[in-house]
Amino acid sequence: MDLLTFSILAVLLVFFAAIVILHPSPVYSALSLALVMSLLAVYFFFLDAHLLGWFQIIVYAGAVMVLFLFVIMLLNLQNDPHEHQPQSLRAAAGIGGVVLAIELLLLFNRTTTPDSQHALPEGFGTVLSLSEKLFTDFLLPFEITSILLLVAAVGAVVLAKR
Amino acid sequence: MDFVITAILTVFILANIMNLGGLLLWVERKGSAVLQDRIGANRAALLGKLPLNIGIINTLVADPIKLFTKEDFIPPNADRLLHALAPAIAMVPALISFIAIPFGDVLVIGGREISLQAANLNVGILYILGMVSLGVYGIVLAGWASNNRWALLGGIRASAQMISYEIAMGLALIGVIMLYGTLDLQEIARAQGYMIWGIIPGWGIFYQPVAFIIFLAAGIAESKRVPFDLPEAESELISGYFTEYSGAKQATFMLVDFLESIVVAGLVTTLFFGGWQVPFVMRDGLHLPGDIFYPLPSLLVTLIQFGAFMTKLAFFCWLQIMIRWTVPRFRYDQLINLGWKILLPIALANVLVTALLILIFQAK
Numbered sequence: 157m158d159l160l161t162f163s164i165l166a167v168l169l170v171f172f173a174a175i176v177i178l179h180p181s182p183v184y185s186a187l188s189l190a191l192v193m194s195l196l197a198v199y200f201f202f203l204d205a206h207l208l209g210w211f212q213i214i215v216y217a218g219a220v221m222v223l224f225l226f227v228i229m230l231l232n233l234q235n236d237p238h239e240h241q242p243q244s245l246r247a248a249a250g251i252g253g254v255v256l257a258i259e260l261l262l263l264f265n266r267t268t269t270p271d272s273q274h275a276l277p278e279g280f281g282t283v284l285s286l287s288e289k290l291f292t293d294f295l296l297p298f299e300i301t302s303i304l305l306l307v308a309a310v311g312a313v314v315l316a317k318r
Numbered sequence: 319m320d321f322v323i324t325a326i327l328t329v330f331i332l333a334n335i336m337n338l339g340g341l342l343l344w345v346e347r348k349g350s351a352v353l354q355d356r357i358g359a360n361r362a363a364l365l366g367k368l369p370l371n372i373g374i375i376n377t378l379v380a381d382p383i384k385l386f387t388k389e390d391f392i393p394p395n396a397d398r399l400l401h402a403l404a405p406a407i408a409m410v411p412a413l414i415s416f417i418a419i420p421f422g423d424v425l426v427i428g429g430r431e432i433s434l435q436a437a438n439l440n441v442g443i444l445y446i447l448g449m450v451s452l453g454v455y456g457i458v459l460a461g462w463a464s465n466n467r468w469a470l471l472g473g474i475r476a477s478a479q480m481i482s483y484e485i486a487m488g489l490a491l492i493g494v495i496m497l498y499g500t501l502d503l504q505e506i507a508r509a510q511g512y513m514i515w516g517i518i519p520g521w522g523i524f525y526q527p528v529a530f531i532i533f534l535a536a537g538i539a540e541s542k543r544v545p546f547d548l549p550e551a552e553s554e555l556i557s558g559y560f561t562e563y564s565g566a567k568q569a570t571f572m573l574v575d576f577l578e579s580i581v582v583a584g585l586v587t588t589l590f591f592g593g594w595q596v597p598f599v600m601r602d603g604l605h606l607p608g609d610i611f612y613p614l615p616s617l618l619v620t621l622i623q624f625g626a627f628m629t630k631l632a633f634f635c636w637l638q639i640m641i642r643w644t645v646p647r648f649r650y651d652q653l654i655n656l657g658w659k660i661l662l663p664i665a666l667a668n669v670l671v672t673a674l675l676i677l678i679f680q681a682k
Binding site: 187217218 | 400439440441444445452454459470477478484500
């Protein structure tokens with residue numbers, strides 16, 4: 157991934173991420189969030205992680221954000237006029253943002269730039285290599301995650317039945 | 319050179335399915351008339367002279383002219399931007415998902431082997447599933463942007479329905495993926511090119527009949543056609559999510575429906591009916607049972623395979639239209655129950671049984 161592609165994608169991504177929090181209409185915010193998810197998937201494609209990219213699109217843009225939109229439309233949320241937000245909430249959000257930015261800067265200084273000339277291992281990002289890793293080296297985390305998701309699904313059904 | 323080849327293949331396949339989409343409109347009008355014992359479209363014969371009174375000119379030429387010259391009305395309280403964008407957002411995923419479906423084995427030109435598939439993706443199935451899941455955005459946005467309660471209801475129904483049936487669809491595909499061990503649609507089509515006991519073609523349907531039925535049902539639900547046309551529901555919601563659309567935009571939504579059923583037909587063909595495979599025809603010629611062999615030129619084999627693929631594709635498009643005009647519509651609760659309580663458990667059981675059978679036969 158060269159610098160030009162990265163920059164164009166980054167500008168688009170930040171632009172739509174800004175729309176998510178700045179646009180008064182919840183539908184536009186949700187749509188921009190879906191676009192942000194899809195643009196992240198484009199990053200994965202350029203980094204040769206095709207499988208991960210498509211999972212990103214199917215799960216986040218295709219399922220999670222559609223459910224968001226579903227809820228927004230079902231409740232028929234109107235435009236949010238930003239004024240009625242309490243001052244303390246804004247202050248908290250500001251402090252949180254500053255702390256996050258400092259953390260990011262510290263992390264950015266610590267990471268070494270990966271060698272972009274370094275050739276990728278054979279079959280990088282394919283279904284075969286990814287699932288092999290998933291079912292050998294990372295079997296325990298994988299199974300624990302499945303159980304967590306199962307618990308969440310069962311919990312949702314139980315709560316819905318009340 | 320590779321880029322030129324890819325561009326030609328893409329344009330070729332897109333033109334092909336757009337043509338098929340237009341033709342399906344005629345098949346739908348005339349087919350519904352036949353099923354309902356009507357005559358159907360039979361006017362606008364060429365120059366009023368040729369005996370082409372089967373209405374094909376009518377539907378292919380007169381209908382689009384009519385639709386594209388009608389007033390393009392935007393309701394005063396609609397969200398103008400999203401109202402205009404929604405048909406395009408619905409169109410793009412339906413149109414580009416077909417590029418991952420192979421329509422032939424290889425075309426040999428000047429010693430160069432060209433795989434007849436516009437985009438050779440090693441995650442082809444996931445790509446199409448991703449596009450299918452993005453297809454709901456156009457529908458939902460059309461429903462919301464129209465600022466009409468019927469349209470909104472249609473959009474909400476569409477999002478719930480498509481998410482529910484995506485799960486059954488994906489799980490039905492897992493059995494097929496386990497069987498062939500790849501997500502590449504060209505590889506899957508190639509793997510179906512042998513004969514069981516020398517006479518039955520080794521197509522996916524003979525190994526995964528349950529997955530086929532679940533996939534076809536979920537696929538029809540994904541393309542929002544009767545018996546799953548709750549988002550449109552003419553008798554309840556006027557026209558559902560595209561109630562407030564007219565002219566070319568409404569035509570776009572109609573075309574999207576047809577394109578989606580073509581994509582479903584293409585997937586069914588590739589996964590369960592051998593794709594471009596023709597029984598007994600291999601890459602070098604005709605292999606009949608009893609070691610009879612006729613060599614065929616490579617170009618002829620490619621043409622036969624492409625013809626076979628288009629025939630199978632047209633058959634499944636026709637089948638979906640026949641289902642549409644034969645089966646009555648579900649009630650909304652029946653639709654959701656069918657998706658979650660019937661198709662999903664059967665698909666899960668299919669995955670388990672397939673896994674068990676693969677283990678048993680591999681252990682042997």
